[in-house]
Amino acid sequence: MMTGIAARAAQARQELVKWLFATGQFFWPWLEDLTPAQKKKLEDDLTRDEARIDALDFGKDPEAALEEARRLADSETERRRGTDQKAATYLPLVAALIPLVLTLVSALWEKKAGSAPIWLNMVLLGLAVAYTASAGHWAFRELKVSVSHEPGLSDFEKAWAVPHPRQTLARRLLLHTRRNSKGVNWKVTCIKMAHEYLLRAFLTFSLLLLVNIGWYLAGLLMKIWWPAHDQMLTTPTQAIAAVAEIDNLAAQLKTSPAWMVLDKNCRRPKAARAPLIVASTTVAMTSKIPAVLQPVTNDAGVVQDIRLACGGTAVGRMRVWYISNRLTKLPRSPGLPDPLAVSASETIVFLKKYWPPTDTKDDPAKFPPILFQQANLRRDSDGRPIVLVITRIRPGAITLP
Structure with missing residues (x-):
């Protein structure tokens, strides 16, 4: 049984290693170094092929053999020339991407382009730059000067020093081609690696553009499907009216509970002309x-969340803490949740205003999610605290022209 478990664990480990290797190769291709045994095998293959070429006999048709040897040599030369041309094509392409990368970095950093978060844009852009640099690196390695074996004077001397020069010359051409x-x-291999990295650079640049396009379209759809009720100031008239509304609301909240102030404002002609909706x-x-x-x-403590709305617009949220046994014998007003319905005296213990902003980094034309936060302590006729109300008032509570 233990042997079977060990075998399954070893197999699972091998599968994990294979998966990690394949995933790594997908994101960042690399070449594996040859083992000493593989290097020795290549050397042995070259030595064996050289011996086989030296032993070839072209006596039946030396002219055809020489022609075929020249064709094989030309084919290998053409293969070399083709890789050089591709590398010479890749390098100008990599150089042309540098101004594009600099422009993108400047535009994304200064938020002149792109809707996605700056960190996501920089991650994708950094990956694209790494791929592009690697493509250039492999293209340069392909163009590096290397040893090449070509027919020379010694080959012709050796060929014409024997009775059958065509056969010897054919063997020399085949030998140089093999070397x-x-x-x-x-x-x-270098040009294939350059191609792999350049392909990933292109796909990463494409993904960068698609992410920003998708982010922008998703933002539009979210505004359509989940419209925000928060308001923006677009004209000087609205700004003046907003300051006046905020000051008026602050003056009322200093002395009265938030739900009473919001209910009074909701009944105004320029608002919903209806009572405030107070829903637990x-x-x-x-x-x-x-x-x-x-x-x-x-x-026995109870915490209750209450939503405040005026004419379908959310104007605030309340969190209420109270002790249930202290409310049992108190008179109540209809239409309100229990902790607000009981008869009690009101004490405003805290009021904070969040707009206009005091930080110069905040945009004064944009309302924050919360305009006011008020803490109200309710007491019974004996002065005993029975309910604590924390109210957060949203920008929907004010009406702009």
Whole structure:
């Protein structure tokens, strides 16, 4: 049984290594170094091929043999020339991408182009630049000067020093062709690596553009499907009206609970001309009762979330903490959640205004998600705290011309 488990674990490990290797090759191709055994085999193959070429007998048709040897030599030369031409084509293409990369970096960094986050743009752009640089590196390696075996004076001297010069010359041509094959194969490998990296650079640049286009279109669709109720200031008239509204709202919130102020404003002619919608969303028991409520042992705490809306527009949210047994005998007003319906006195303990912004980095024409945050403590007739209300007022609470 243990042998079977060990065999399955070894197989799973091999599969994982293969998957990691394939994934790495997909994102960043590389060449594996030859083992000593593989290098020795290549050397032995070359030595054996040289011996076989020296032993060839072209006595039947030396002219045809010489012609075929020249054709093989020309074919190998043409293969070498083809890789050089491709490398010479790739290098200007890589050089032409440099101004494009600099322009993209400047535009993305200064947010003149691109809708996606700057970190995502920079990751894709950095990957594209790395691919482009690697393509240029392999193209330069292909163009590196290397040893080439060509027929020379010694070959002709050796050929014409024997009774059958055509046969000897054919053997010399085949020998040079075989010795050149290693260098030409290396050039082909370099150009294939340059091609792989240049292909990935092109695909990464394409992905960069597609991500920004998709991000922009997704933003438009989100605005259509989930329209934001937050308002933007587009004219001086709206800015003046917004400041006046905010100051008026702040003056009221200093002395009155937020839901009462919002209900009064919602009934105005220029608003919804209707009562404020106060809807409870969640109610849960809690053991963490705020200390301001002065809880005692065995008090049952409750936390409740309440949504505030005016004419279909969200104007605020409330989080309410209270101790349920303190509300049981208090008189209530209809139409409100329990902690707001009970009769109590109001004490505004905290009020914070978030607009106009005090930080120069914030855009004054854009409202923040929250305009005001108010903390209101409700007390019963004996002065005992019974309800703590935290209200966050949204930009939908003000009406602009």
